[in-house]
Amino acid sequence: MSKQLEFLKSRIAMSRKKERDKPWVEKAYQLIRVDGRSIRGVARDLQIPEATIRYNLGLLDKEFKYYSEDVMTPRVQDGKGPRVLIFDIETSMFLAYSFQTFKANISIGQILEDSYVICWSAKWLNEPEIINSSVHNWKKKVGYCPLNGKRKSFRFNESKVIHKIWHLLNEADIVVAFNGKKFDVRKINAKFFEYGLPEPSPYSIVDPMLICKENFSLTSNKMDWVAKKALGLEGKSKTDLELWIKSQAGDVEALDYMQSYCDQDVVTLEEIYLAVRHWDKRTPNTAIFYPDNEMRCTCCGSRNLTLEPSASAITGLSKFSVYRCNNCGKVQRDRTSRLNKDKRKNLLMNVRQS
Secondary structure (H helix, E strand, O other): OOHHHHHHHHHHHHOOHHHHOOOHHHHHHHHHHHOOOOHHHHHHHHOOOHHHHHHHHHHHHHHHHHHHHHHOOOOOOOOOOOOEEEEEEEEOOOEEOOOOOOOOOOOHHHEEEOOOEEEEEEEEOOOOOOEEEEHHHOOOEEEEEOOOEEEEEHHHHHHHHHHHHHHHHHHOOEEEOOOHHHHHHHHHHHHHHHOOOOOOOOOEEEOHHHHHHHHOOOOOOOHHHHHHHHOOOOOOOOOOHHHHHHHHOOOHHHHHHHHHHHHHHHHHHHHHHHHHHHHOOOOOOHHHHOOOOOOOOOOOOOOOEEEEEEEEEEOOOOEEEEEEEOOOOOEEEEEEEOOOHHHHHOOOOOOOOO
């Protein structure tokens, strides 16, 4: 299948509703760019002015260039283990009218401009390259602003930023995000919904903040505190409200710093994830993603396991051998009961009151 046809099918599947009001655009693109027909002949058959077809064809050519260079290039895979994506997003503040500053109840009618994704950063686990995208990676576009009517702003490039992260999440088996279950993943899903994108392929979410909350009593579960105080890492870059104000105003220097801030967050997040992942009691079983039948660690996939002869994992009705991973430290049990059949048969269970 040609790249143009791949792009066309992807665009049709993910196009926004307003683009579906012109279904002839994709049809014309396929006839001209994929099937090789002339613009004049297609204009005659579709009964669309030739100039209109040329204009829309130019727009799709620019869009195809973006997809072919940044989205359709596959990640190099070694065919082993899960694809673990570390990612973080930075969003804008929303603008609203308010009568007060304390305990302000802001209704939908008071909102002037909704929040949008300024940028995101991501990296595949244990790979050095950082992948990112920001609204200021493209030229300013004209859009409607409730404060002063139409204006040029980077925020109107959000759709490109969202489309790119969709393809990364669609490729991932496991996604790691700090406070990701409550914020990052739900926010990015809301943007997929807003731009008419389908749900990405299934992936498991690992949230290091929840791992810290469930297992430790730290003074703070914020990422900067966990990185600096608990792990002795560099931590997050310094930011303040002024950075967000300048970024939303289109200050390129501020937007550059916002992107580097997000990049640093992803690097720090990877270090935190590697440090706390073996504490996760609900970690996705990474051994499933390997093609062999070897015994592997559920957390990191390593085969370097040691049987703990004096330890046992006890459930309500059984007893299992315990293994420790020498790579990540994860403690796990096997699936074969150490109790004989007669012992299991004579075990009683507690009665739970409804």
